[in-house]
Amino acid sequence: MGYAAMLVVGGVVAVSAQRVLARLDSHPKKTYALRDDILIHGNEDLKEVALTFDDGPRPEIAREMLNVLGRYRARSTFFVVGSMVEQHPKLVRRMMNEGHEVANHSYSHPRLHGMDEYAIRAELARCDRAVFDATGARTNLFRPPGMRYDDTVLRAAQSLGYVTVHWNVAAQDFKPQPSDQIARKVLEAVKPGSVVLLHGHPDTLAALPMILDKLREKGYRFVTVSQMLGRLERPVYVKTNAYGAIPEAKPVAKPAARIARKVGKPAVRTEETTVPAIAAPPAAVDVPSWN
Numbered sequence: 001m002g003y004a005a006m007l008v009v010g011g012v013v014a015v016s017a018q019r020v021l022a023r024l025d026s027h028p029k030k031t032y033a034l035r036d037d038i039l040i041h042g043n044e045d046l047k048e049v050a051l052t053f054d055d056g057p058r059p060e061i062a063r064e065m066l067n068v069l070g071r072y073r074a075r076s077t078f079f080v081v082g083s084m085v086e087q088h089p090k091l092v093r094r095m096m097n098e099g100h101e102v103a104n105h106s107y108s109h110p111r112l113h114g115m116d117e118y119a120i121r122a123e124l125a126r127c128d129r130a131v132f133d134a135t136g137a138r139t140n141l142f143r144p145p146g147m148r149y150d151d152t153v154l155r156a157a158q159s160l161g162y163v164t165v166h167w168n169v170a171a172q173d174f175k176p177q178p179s180d181q182i183a184r185k186v187l188e189a190v191k192p193g194s195v196v197l198l199h200g201h202p203d204t205l206a207a208l209p210m211i212l213d214k215l216r217e218k219g220y221r222f223v224t225v226s227q228m229l230g231r232l233e234r235p236v237y238v239k240t241n242a243y244g245a246i247p248e249a250k251p252v253a254k255p256a257a258r259i260a261r262k263v264g265k266p267a268v269r270t271e272e273t274t275v276p277a278i279a280a281p282p283a284a285v286d287v288p289s290w291n
């Protein structure tokens with residue numbers, strides 16, 4: 001899928017492919033790497049930061065993290081692992097219901113580079129399916145485990161409609177370290193438009209209030225990745241799933257499947273047989289209006 005095709009317009013904004021490409025060619029700042037279709041950081045002219053949390057949800061940490069983020073009214077993006085989502089679906093629903101975005105970090109967290117396209121697509125699809133089963137909402141953002149990727153990974157993600165998200169600030173917080181060290185590493189590196197990589201580690205949890213306090217003091221706003229994408233100088237509109245959890249996402253049998261059962265034939269499982277009824281679809285694009 002090409003760059004222009006990734007603009008999920010949802011009836012909100014329609015931009016022709018030619019116009020997009022013309023703007024990209026002429027634009028002096030490279031905030032979104034077109035060659036690789038990866039978001040590295042957001043708009044450097046805006047005092048906003050996207051906090052991203054990888055590898056969860058781990059209940060013992062994620063619950064408290066959500067409490068802390070809620071106290072600061074800070075929205076963030078969780079790159080979840082599908083197998084963990086299956087174990088903790090309620091936690092993923094809570095993330096969405098509290099205004100956070102849930103994004104795809106594969107099903108089993110393998111290193112995807114070097115894998116064949118079918119296997120890569122399966123990893124992404126299974127994670128998406130787990131999120132969908134838990135929440136009734138789809139994922140539209142993807143971060144490869146360990147940020148290991150090659151062309152096949154990127155093309156597979158694009159072909160499934162994902163925007164791949166890198167980061168430009170990290171604290172190596174997947175390993176134990178003093179929380180003030182994590183906070184210091186983040187705070188020293190954050191600039192307007194930063195995408196911050198964090199993990200569900202106890203030390204990170206302890207560092208989070210320090211990070212949020214300081215950044216808020218400096219005037220930063222906390223945005224989801226889709227909000228950040230929508231506020232690039234060359235905006236990329238992505239359908240968000242923040243606020244997207246659907247309370248009664250229950251599988252509904254397709255009439256054809258019921259009939260098949262009635263006449264004693266095995267029901268054919270199709271995608272449609274498990275699509276929940278969606279009462280109120282979430283807004284297509286979630287872009288804040290402040291500067």
Ligand SMILES: [Zn+2]
Nearest residue numbers: 054055145146
């Ligand atoms: Zn990871």
